Amino acid sequence: MGRHSCCYKQKLRKGLWSPEEDEKLLNHITKHGHGCWSSVPKLAGLQRCGKSCRLRWINYLKPDLKRGPFSQQEEDLIIELHSVLGNRWSQIAAQLPGRTDNEIKNLWNSCIKKKLKQKGIDPNTHKPFIDKEISNENNITILDDKKIHEKASSIEVVPKHSSSDMSTTTTYLNDKSEHMSIPITIPNNNTNPFEAISNLLFPTPNSCENPPIVSSNAFSWQPDELLQTASDLMRSDWHHQINHRHPTLQPELLGQPTYP
DNA sequence: AAACGAATCAACCGCGAAAGG
DNA sequence: CCCTTTCGCGGTTGATTCGTT
Numbered sequence: 001m002g003r004h005s006c007c008y009k010q011k012l013r014k015g016l017w018s019p020e021e022d023e024k025l026l027n028h029i030t031k032h033g034h035g036c037w038s039s040v041p042k043l044a045g046l047q048r049c050g051k052s053c054r055l056r057w058i059n060y061l062k063p064d065l066k067r068g069p070f071s072q073q074e075e076d077l078i079i080e081l082h083s084v085l086g087n088r089w090s091q092i093a094a095q096l097p098g099r100t101d102n103e104i105k106n107l108w109n110s111c112i113k114k115k116l117k118q119k120g121i122d123p124n125t126h127k128p129f130i131d132k133e134i135s136n137e138n139n140i141t142i143l144d145d146k147k148i149h150e151k152a153s154s155i156e157v158v159p160k161h162s163s164s165d166m167s168t169t170t171t172y173l174n175d176k177s178e179h180m181s182i183p184i185t186i187p188n189n190n191t192n193p194f195e196a197i198s199n200l201l202f203p204t205p206n207s208c209e210n211p212p213i214v215s216s217n218a219f220s221w222q223p224d225e226l227l228q229t230a231s232d233l234m235r236s237d238w239h240h241q242i243n244h245r246h247p248t249l250q251p252e253l254l255g256q257p258t259y260p
Numbered sequence: 261a262a263a264c265g266a267a268t269c270a271a272c273c274g275c276g277a278a279a280g281g
Numbered sequence: 282c283c284c285t286t287t288c289g290c291g292g293t294t295g296a297t298t299c300g301t302t
Contacts, residue, residue: 016270016296038287054288055271090290102270105291110268 013047017056021046025053026061059100066098070107078104079112083126 013021028044034057037050046053059065070078074096081092089101089108096104108123116123 014272052271059270087291101290106269
């Protein structure tokens with residue numbers, strides 16, 4: 001299952017398509033239709049797998065594609081549809097004639113997400129960022145987006161060592177800009193320290209239903225809430241901030257900050 | 261003009277669903 | 282049903298382009 005059988009064959013080209021390849025594929029599909037994609041490369045005389053041909057046709061060669069930049073109306077529609085459909089790019093694309101799911105996905109990830117964040121809107125929930133609401137209610141000073149990003153870029157998470165009985169691992173949130181480090185002790189049944197920190201910081205009742213907000217393979221994350229909380233951790237009033245923002249957080253797992 | 265980082269975009273990969281034997 | 286093949290989707294990567302210093 002999974003990978004196409006054709007992908008195992010030797011001598012298949014990968015990477016960008018040449019004009020000659022485009023012409024072959026276009027001619028073939030214009031004359032005969034695509035039919036079974038896995039047989040298209042052979043019939044069209046291409047050293048590509050069927051999957052690659054399908055993608056090239058859908059994203060580039062199909063005659064009814066609309067090229068060029070997205071209009072403001074299209075962007076607004078994408079935002080509206082995303083709030084209802086989430087990351088179902090093909091369904092969103094179906095509502096925008098001439099646009100492909102790949103094109104819309106790229107636009108969302110490179111442009112729209114950023115614009116929404118600048119407006120203080122969480123692109124995942126389409127609602128204002130939670131911390132801002134909390135801070136207004138409770139008169140807590142928070143960092144603005146620019147400062148969060150400055151701060152976040154100086155924060156790293158470093159798994160340091162296991163305890164002698166191997167039951168826990170101590171991980172450190174390091175703030176390079178302020179030369180400060182907070183130890184966090186994590187039970188070893190949490191295999192990914194980053195996920196464990198996420199669960200520690202956000203122990204919501206439905207956390208089991210939500211996917212982890214950290215990436216387990218790349219060991220990196222961006223969610224603003226985590227960055228804001230990491231920033232909280234690094235500040236002098238961190239106990240107050242954390243207890244206020246995340247009342248169910250287990251403070252005994254957090255060590256005292258150190259200042260090397 | 262050169263170097264560098266950010267933004268953009270085309271294409272690949274892996275997975276689950278659907279189809280067919 | 283079960284197994285294999287094919288399709289389609291969403292996430293991700295990497296090359297290229299653009300903008301800034």
